[in-house]
Amino acid sequence: GGVLRPVLGDQLTRGLASLRDLDAARDTVLMAEVMAECTYVPHHPRKIVLVLAAMRQFAAALAAEGVRVRYVTLDDPDNTGTLTGEVSRAAAALAPARVVATEPGEWRVQEAMQGWGEAAGCPVDIRADTRFIAARDDFARWAHGRKTLRMELFYRQMRRRTGLLMTADGAPEGGRWNLDAENRKPPPPGARAFPLPPSFPPDETTRAVMDLVAARFGTHFGDMAGFDLPVTAAQAETALERFIAARLPRFGDLQDAMVDDAPYLFHAVLSPALNIGLLDPLDVCRRAEAAWHAGAAPLNAVEGFIRQILGWREYVRGLYWHKMPGYRDTNALDARRPLPAFFWTGETPMRCLAQAIGQTRRLAYAHHIQRLMVIGNFALLAGLDPTAVNAWYMVVYADAFEWVELPNTHGMALFADGGVVASKPYAASAKYIQRMSTYCDGCRYDPGRRSGPGACPYNVLYWTFLERHRDRFARNPRMAMIYRTLDRLDPAERVAMAEQAAAFLDGLDRDAWPAAPGGQ
Ligand code: FAD
Ligand code: SF4
Incomplete structure (x- = not known):
């Protein structure tokens, strides 16, 4: 035949x-x-x-x-x-x-x-899978002989190769490669309503699948009710068009912001469709570029969006194949703590985590900063075991496929690769979450307190994390200022924070629930 x-x-x-x-x-x-x-x-x-x-x-x-x-x-x-x-x-x-x-x-x-x-x-x-803009070999060639494999340099090469957002004489449009400095705005006061991504209610085919999934996998973490993701190329195309028209223009400004009960803000929510093949990544980039040329979206939004796909998405895929199979077994910060139960229940008085995990449970979606700076940051600071954390992220997101999930989780969020993806750990105190979100209002904890009653666990854990890894990070020039601040803290407060961190982590250990519900 x-x-x-x-x-x-x-x-x-x-x-x-x-x-x-x-x-x-x-x-x-x-x-x-x-x-x-x-x-x-x-x-x-x-x-x-x-x-x-x-x-x-x-x-x-x-x-x-x-x-x-x-x-x-x-x-x-x-x-x-x-x-x-x-x-x-x-x-x-x-x-x-x-x-x-x-x-x-x-x-x-x-x-x-x-x-x-x-x-x-x-x-x-x-x-070879030609849907990726860079072939596996392209990445290997780029990586060959380099001391560090930073996304930013890979991204510039991809811009040159594709001509995306490049002038005729080979310079980046707008004069800079990366306009992220304009993309870190906190949520505007009072903003609560955002244009929602389109909803695709299940047809007969999808409903039959939902019945099957309820019968076979009903015990798994997460809700299925209200499923409305695009499941055909035509639906994904509609989702892309609507994103470009209604949300891309403001994508940049609020890319890092987090707002109560607003799971999507101006994000694309296109990763599930992209990752299963319903959209073509290069086409998505060209369409966003066309919106900028047409004056329909500003450069900071379009450059920021294109960088996520042409830069990050291609980079993590290249890195995954370059580093596997050993990549997932490293544990550079020797993190050993099992997952606390609230990763599976969402029930915690820490409001930022309750919001991020709660929406993950409902929607199998959280945007980048929730994944990185709320959940990932907590896992990093608390020293959660990378294998358990990687498995959690594989379970909970609709867009989770190992080639994209692992470098983001193991490398970017947990620093478990010892600094291949990130030049310094994405560790942050409550100050970051307070500035970038609405979560801290109404939280039981006080983001302004470093120790004592009501001190936010992110603060207590942050400073003790820095102390624990002083040998590794104190000489990193990008962290020198943080260590100077740490060293200026009152020694009595440092002792208090260490004791408070130990008590908090003991509490987590007593409430550990490492295995995923429905796992075998
Ligand atoms: P937008 O913010 O609108 O971005 C547009 C597109 O850019 C996304 O659809 C996605 O295709 C791409 N993109 C953005 N950031 C990244 C990134 N860091 N790496 C690769 N592609 C990116 N993305 C996944 O697709 N699958 C995962 O399993 C996954 N796990 C993650 C785990 C952690 C700890 C972190 C920090 C990030 C993870 N990401 C993952 C990246 C990113 O968070 C999601 O791609 C994004 O939130 C998807 O939502 P969106 O389509 O609204 O993205
Ligand atoms: Fe999260 Fe701390 Fe803010 Fe509460 S106070 S929402 S725990 S950062």
Whole structure:
């Protein structure tokens, strides 16, 4: 026969490398909902619904084009439960001349793919994933011989290569590469209403998936009610258009702000669609650039947005493949503490965490600063075990795929890679959260107190974190000023903070709940 073309749940792109030369008369596309992928961590039900519903929609669109699709549902009695098992079963049924696949996003799946030749009994051709703007080799070439692998330099090269926001004579538009200095505004007083991303209520296909997910994965962390993410390329296109028209113009100003009960602010909420293939990253960047050329959005917003995709997203993907498999096993700050129970319940008097984790539970979404400066910062300061924290982030976000999640969590938030991603730890006291959010109003704790009754745990933990890691960080020029401040604190207060931190951390340990609900 023809060619067997397996398509994974995050490869839902018609222009996928392995579908390029699809011959509808002879080939078969294989898509399989397998238990192993649904449960290697007990994902948030919203994320499972997203992937399975989008897979079914994609298969239906291919079939409507006249493509033969072998689609294996999760509840098919013959389903072997693994991708390799399904490749083997399909090959036995169809006797293909060869298998053509696109390289996967995750190390775990790549390892499985290496066994597909044997499973299928025919040659397997694995193609590079051309949806990324930088190929894995491009990153490796860029990284070769460099002492540090900072995103900012990688990003400049990507700007030059694509010409995005570049003048005809090769300079960055606006004269600067990075306009972040304009993107750190605190929330404007009284602002509570923001234009919401469009909602895509579930159709019959999605509703069937929701029933399946409720029956099989109902014990997992997170709510499914109100699921309304885009699950087709057309819906994702609508979401992109609406973002560019209604939220991109103000994306920059409030990129780092956090407001009570406003989970999205001016963020794109496009990562789930991007990561499963419903949107093309380069196209998204070009569309944002066009909005700037048309005068519909200011440069600080458009540059900031493009940097997240052309810079950060491509950078973390390159770094992941450059550093795996060893990357996830480092623990540079020797952090060992198990996860406290409130990571799974959201119940804590620390309002910032209750808000960020509460919305994560409801929506499988939090924006970057909530992930980094509220939840990640807490995990860093409290010395939570990176393996447990990485697993938590993989479980709870609809956009979590290891290639993007791991460098962000392990590297950027936890500094567990010893400073590959970040030149200094993203550690901050309550002062940062107070300035950038509305959370501290009405919190039981006082963000202005470093010790004593009511002192915010972020403060107590922050100063003791710096003390604990003095040998590593005191000589870092970007941290010298912080250490000078620490050294000027009253010695009695330093002792009080150390004691208070120890008591607080003891309390966390007594209330630990490291395993994810519904995990096996
Ligand atoms: P916007 O703020 O509107 O940004 C636009 C787009 O830029 C996003 O859709 C995303 O594709 C991209 N982007 C922005 N920041 C990053 C980044 N740091 N790395 C890679 N791409 C980025 N993103 C994921 O897609 N999956 C994850 O599992 C994930 N885990 C994270 C864990 C931690 C601890 C941190 C600090 C960040 C994580 N991020 C992750 C990055 C970022 O927080 C999300 O991409 C973003 O919040 C998605 O929401 P949005 O579409 O509204 O983003
Ligand atoms: Fe969070 Fe502290 Fe502010 Fe409370 S006071 S919301 S715990 S930063």
